Amino acid sequence: MTTINRMSEVAEVSPQEWHIWRTFHLMRRQLDRALETQLQGDSGISAPDYEVLLALFEAPEKQLRSRALGDLIGWEKSRISHQVSRMAARGLVERRECADDLRGTWVRLTADGHRAILGAMRKHATKIRQIFLDVLTDAEKDVLLSASARVLDAIEPRGCASDNNSN
Amino acid sequence: MTTINRMSEVAEVSPQEWHIWRTFHLMRRQLDRALETQLQGDSGISAPDYEVLLALFEAPEKQLRSRALGDLIGWEKSRISHQVSRMAARGLVERRECADDLRGTWVRLTADGHRAILGAMRKHATKIRQIFLDVLTDAEKDVLLSASARVLDAIEPRGCASDNNSN
Numbered sequence: 001m002t003t004i005n006r007m008s009e010v011a012e013v014s015p016q017e018w019h020i021w022r023t024f025h026l027m028r029r030q031l032d033r034a035l036e037t038q039l040q041g042d043s044g045i046s047a048p049d050y051e052v053l054l055a056l057f058e059a060p061e062k063q064l065r066s067r068a069l070g071d072l073i074g075w076e077k078s079r080i081s082h083q084v085s086r087m088a089a090r091g092l093v094e095r096r097e098c099a100d101d102l103r104g105t106w107v108r109l110t111a112d113g114h115r116a117i118l119g120a121m122r123k124h125a126t127k128i129r130q131i132f133l134d135v136l137t138d139a140e141k142d143v144l145l146s147a148s149a150r151v152l153d154a155i156e157p158r159g160c161a162s163d164n165n166s167n
Numbered sequence: 168m169t170t171i172n173r174m175s176e177v178a179e180v181s182p183q184e185w186h187i188w189r190t191f192h193l194m195r196r197q198l199d200r201a202l203e204t205q206l207q208g209d210s211g212i213s214a215p216d217y218e219v220l221l222a223l224f225e226a227p228e229k230q231l232r233s234r235a236l237g238d239l240i241g242w243e244k245s246r247i248s249h250q251v252s253r254m255a256a257r258g259l260v261e262r263r264e265c266a267d268d269l270r271g272t273w274v275r276l277t278a279d280g281h282r283a284i285l286g287a288m289r290k291h292a293t294k295i296r297q298i299f300l301d302v303l304t305d306a307e308k309d310v311l312l313s314a315s316a317r318v319l320d321a322i323e324p325r326g327c328a329s330d331n332n333s334n
Contacts, residue, residue, distance in 0.1 A: 012289070013296065017308070021300065024311055024312070028199075045212060074200045125180050128180070133184050139310075141315075142315075146307075149194075155201045
């Protein structure tokens with residue numbers, strides 16, 4: 001048992017596949033770290049703040065149901081709820097309940113939240129360009145797009161994401 | 168100002184590049200979420216536990232300096248320190264200080280930590296295969312590897328990563 005020294009032996013994944021996975025994984029971690037540092041340093045907003053602000057900014061009428069917001073960002077319901085509470089306390093978003101509508105709370109971007117995301121975006125996009133978009137060729141970006149879409153499909157086949165629960 | 172409705176206008180990124188970035192970003196989030204759910208459900212270990220256990224498992228003599236561990240995982244020093252303290256309390260890792268060595272604490276995998284990572288890995292690898300490795304063609308995996316390596320280089324050029332600070 002203790003003679004195993006390579007994860008590829010344990011995992012029944014070829015050493016080359018394991019190398020690809022680990023390199024990809026490290027890249028994702030370092031990308032997150034670099035972007036978080038930039039956001040916090042330039043604009044004083046955290047990565048979770050940014051995720052929520054951007055999802056609402058891009059939504060029709062700058063609002064989403066809480067559940068849809070979670071699906072877009074990839075967070076559990078409780079994490080969305082806590083994050084929205086903190087951001088509402090700072091005036092960046094607001095919750096709206098509809099008494100005759102059982103499909104859940106709406107979360108809407110406020111004017112302050114709108115200013116915050118617009119103010120943060122230019123420098124953030126410059127960083128995304130510098131460490132990601134400008135580093136890759138067009139062909140690589142195409143591969144990345146189709147590969148990402150297929151991985152998303154494998155994680156959660158399209159059309160089933162919101163059918164399990166009405167809230 | 169309020170007539171801006173697409174982030175690509177704010178960010179001076181083409182709509183297509185923005186779409187690629189956002190799809191890639193969502194894929195990363197959903198991948199993390201799916202793998203965390205699997206790890207916690209099958210093995211009762213969190214994603215941060217797993218990151219640390221795996222980095223130590225793959226290191227020479229199953230140990231790393233605290234700083235090197237942080238660089239490998241992409242975490243700040245304080246986050247590594249808190250995570251290691253929690254895992255040491257559970258007997259998964261141990262800290263070793265060397266009085267005559269100023270280059271920082273060592274963190275080593277314990278026998279319990281070794282059993283934990285071996286026990287968790289098979290089911291985790293099956294999930295990685297199902298939602299990532301088996302979804303991609305060999306050509307796509309090659310592109311992903313080279314693209315990841317270049318993004319990592321853009322974030323932190325090789326050879327400079329550990330030169331700024333001796334601790």
